[in-house]
Amino acid sequence: MNLPPLSLYIHIPWCIKKCPYCDFNSHAVKGDTPERAYIEALLQDLAQDLATYAISRPVNSIFIGGGTPSLFSPESFGRLLDGIACQVPLADAVEITLEANPGTFESHKFAEFRSLGINRLSIGVQSFQDGLLAKLGRVHSSKEAIRAVEIAHRAGFDNINLDLMFGLPGASASCSQEDLQVAIDLEPGHISFYQLTLEPNTYFHKFPPVLPDDEAVFLIQKAGQKLLAGCGYQQYEISAYSQTGHECRHNLNYWQFGDYLGIGAGAHGKITGALPGQIMRTHKPKSPEQYLQDSHANGGADAVTLGDLPLEFVMNHLRLRKGFSVAHYQAMTGLDPRTLEPALSGCMAQGLIDYGHGRYFCSPKGWDFLNTVLQNFVA
Incomplete structure (x- = not known):
């Protein structure tokens, strides 16, 4: 992988x-x-x-x-x-x-x-x-x-x-x-x-x-x-x-759903293990005092559920003008493209998402109302 x-x-x-x-x-x-x-x-x-x-x-x-x-x-x-x-x-x-x-x-x-x-x-x-x-x-x-x-x-x-x-x-x-x-x-x-x-x-x-x-x-x-x-x-x-x-x-x-380590008080990270079930969101203690006192007990990690993965992916990618391709969705999440449905088709029918040159991306209307777009992908 x-x-x-x-x-x-x-x-x-x-x-x-x-x-x-x-x-x-x-x-x-x-x-x-x-x-x-x-x-x-x-x-x-x-x-x-x-x-x-x-x-x-x-x-x-x-x-x-x-x-x-x-x-x-x-x-x-x-x-x-x-x-x-x-x-x-x-x-x-x-x-x-x-x-x-x-x-x-x-x-x-x-x-x-x-x-x-x-x-x-x-x-x-x-x-x-x-x-x-x-x-x-x-x-x-x-x-x-x-x-x-x-x-x-x-x-x-x-x-x-x-x-x-x-x-x-x-x-x-x-x-x-x-x-x-x-x-x-x-x-x-x-x-x-x-x-x-x-x-x-x-x-x-x-x-x-x-x-x-x-x-x-x-x-x-x-x-x-x-x-x-x-x-x-x-x-x-x-x-x-x-x-x-x-x-x-x-x-x-971040926006292309890459991985990142987060270190320091209150820092967050995202780390991919095996797909699709091992994408972790990490977090560190917010208090600088707590962080300094116990640097070996730095927060924890939560797995991104399979149901949340489509939203996690699109809420980043659709911030970008060029959007995303189905191949990249599969590579970054390990999920079948059908897991984007019916939200993807519904947004296209409403004129919020367009498709061209092998990529899905927000229309001008979709960019102005991105929160409305993302609500369609909530599990």
Whole structure:
């Protein structure tokens, strides 16, 4: 059996300040972060996963997310990357992404991060307008954001992603267009353009701000898509736009139902054993304190049931503009294509899914109402 490609996700759970919209496993720094101990725990965590799942495949991409990973020192990441390379083979030209915030403290480390082999930077800008940044609880200014991207370019990063939100409290359609134009002028290879949503267990969910109505948000999104396309940024996933050759390989592996190890507090993973009955979803303890105290008891794993596999597959693949082929469905799940029925035929009859060149993919209507599409595949 040919196993899926393998990636590695690493979670750094600390940040300077918890943003009111953030539902990630992140915790505001109180005093010094336990960098050295956490790096060692990550390496123990990786060793345990490699042994548990008998993994010897090369890692094709590494994504260091958070939190704000760039709070850690280059020395800590050097120790981490060296330790990873000693435990598992890395593919040639492995993509290594680091999430970073635009604050001065973090951006002045960019050249050192690049020297370690980190070759992709994802900068959480969200907006280039100070009033909107304040409403989002961000700790950087628009000038710092622009400066950070300029520093990243000078540090040798030719693969940069900028995160931008739309549908912000008090924002008009022109605000998003202005944000996008500033981002485009900074010449990143990749832009993530996504809607602010009020997630459970966040401050904004408990105390919701006034947001633009659904129709306004829809028009903002369409206008943004048009501007990005006109400037050479192709939408290859619902919220991801890239210039040719700058698609995020790590995220593509998620969306194409590849495998990934997840290490760190609150990290999740997906590992394929024998098909179709041995696809595991792994999870690690969310509490950084618990994670550090007992790095040998890192969470657990749950098997994806055969009834849930079709939904698990399509909820990733249908985020991609090019969709999926039946052959890839069989290879990744081990299931007969008939297990996609009657949901697949029903979505095609409703004009939500199209078929062409041997692939099923969301129609423009289906992409706008993806949750409706996915409801058809719920077991």
